[in-house]
Amino acid sequence: MQVNGQPHPFTPGLTLHALLRELDIAPERVAIAVGDDFYPGGQAPDRELAEGDVVEIVRAIGGG
Amino acid sequence: MNPTDPLTIAGKTFSSRLMLGTGKYHDFTVMKAALEASGTQIVTVAIRRVELKAPGHDGLLDALDLDRYQLLPNTAGCRTAEEAVRVAKLARAATGVDWLKLEVIPDPKYLLPDPIGTLQAAEILVGEGFTVLPYVQPDAVLARALERVGCATVMPLASPIGSGRGLRTSELIRTVLDGAAVPIVVDAGLGVPSDAAQALELGADAVLVNTAIAEARDPVAMARAFALGVEAGRLGYLAGRMAERESASPSSPVAGVVRLPDPEAVDG
Numbered sequence: 360m361q362v363n364g365q366p367h368p369f370t371p372g373l374t375l376h377a378l379l380r381e382l383d384i385a386p387e388r389v390a391i392a393v394g395d396d397f398y399p400g401g402q403a404p405d406r407e408l409a410e411g412d413v414v415e416i417v418r419a420i421g422g423g
Numbered sequence: 424m425n426p427t428d429p430l431t432i433a434g435k436t437f438s439s440r441l442m443l444g445t446g447k448y449h450d451f452t453v454m455k456a457a458l459e460a461s462g463t464q465i466v467t468v469a470i471r472r473v474e475l476k477a478p479g480h481d482g483l484l485d486a487l488d489l490d491r492y493q494l495l496p497n498t499a500g501c502r503t504a505e506e507a508v509r510v511a512k513l514a515r516a517a518t519g520v521d522w523l524k525l526e527v528i529p530d531p532k533y534l535l536p537d538p539i540g541t542l543q544a545a546e547i548l549v550g551e552g553f554t555v556l557p558y559v560q561p562d563a564v565l566a567r568a569l570e571r572v573g574c575a576t577v578m579p580l581a582s583p584i585g586s587g588r589g590l591r592t593s594e595l596i597r598t599v600l601d602g603a604a605v606p607i608v609v610d611a612g613l614g615v616p617s618d619a620a621q622a623l624e625l626g627a628d629a630v631l632v633n634t635a636i637a638e639a640r641d642p643v644a645m646a647r648a649f650a651l652g653v654e655a656g657r658l659g660y661l662a663g664r665m666a667e668r669e670s671a672s673p674s675s676p677v678a679g680v681v682r683l684p685d686p687e688a689v690d691g
Contacts, residue, residue, distance in 0.1 A: 419518055
């Protein structure tokens with residue numbers, strides 16, 4: 360699977376919440392995409408991930 | 424602080440005609456003080472991947488008073504319509520707002536927007552319920568097409584992003600303004616407050632400024648100066664400028680001027 364453009368080791372049974380814990384990311388104030396599903400971080404379901412999933416985890420930063 | 428007429432975008436009314444970016448500030452304290460001094464009510468933010476190796480970070484959204492500012496997330500960095508649509512959806516999920524400054528920019532040197540990709544993305548995003556404010560070159564034909572697909576504003580550039588070169592496109596912006604059905608926001612390249620005044624004098628409805636304030640020696644003072652420039656420009660536009668003339672026209676009456684006798688006309 361890919362997380363933020365990088366290959367990420369996949370383990371069967373891995374869920375989205377487990378991935379966030381593994382990456383030490385607090386879900387508040389981030390947004391997450393799994394494929395074409397988009398979630399505010401705080402409302403992301405603890406869905407099971409698949410080996411081919413493309414995951415994006417983003418936040419708002421300063422910009423014009 | 425804002426005695427001019429209000430600005431309405433997508434049914435929301437604002438007393439300030441100055442939008443501010445939040446990039447390039449030295450720290451959040453200076454940024455917040457500059458936002459305050461500018462009187463702005465609309466602020467842009469960018470969307471970026473969280474650093475996986477160093478997740479601890481300062482939260483911009485925690486630093487901003489979200490009751491006070493209309494957030495305007497952008498799609499800066501997107502090179503295609505597809506990337507912009509994806510980032511737009513992430514932006515909405517990250518901020519909870521559906522306003523979007525749409526940027527589709529394939530060219531890294533001049534950061535010029537792709538008109539075709541921008542129009543394609545705008546149409547998709549309007550259909551997905553976004554309030555779309557597209558960043559474009561000042562092209563009146565494109566501007567009308569963006570209006571037709573439902574964009575809330577059109578944001579033509581003054582000069583390249585971050586260049587501080589000022590309003591180099593005024594003749595083209597004039598053609599975008601002529602007959603515009605949505606607010607026209609001059610974005611990018613403004614360097615000094617008089618550039619903002621000039622844009623508003625032309626009839627632009629608002630301007631967006633980032634680098635000129637963030638990179639000023641005193642960003643807070645420059646934010647206030649831009650607010651005054653915008654206010655002066657808008658009042659000047661509403662007041663209606665005089666007609667230009669080819670030659671001089673005396674301001675003082677020509678009758679009754681005190682003159683010495685013309686030596687050639689005096690009898691000897």
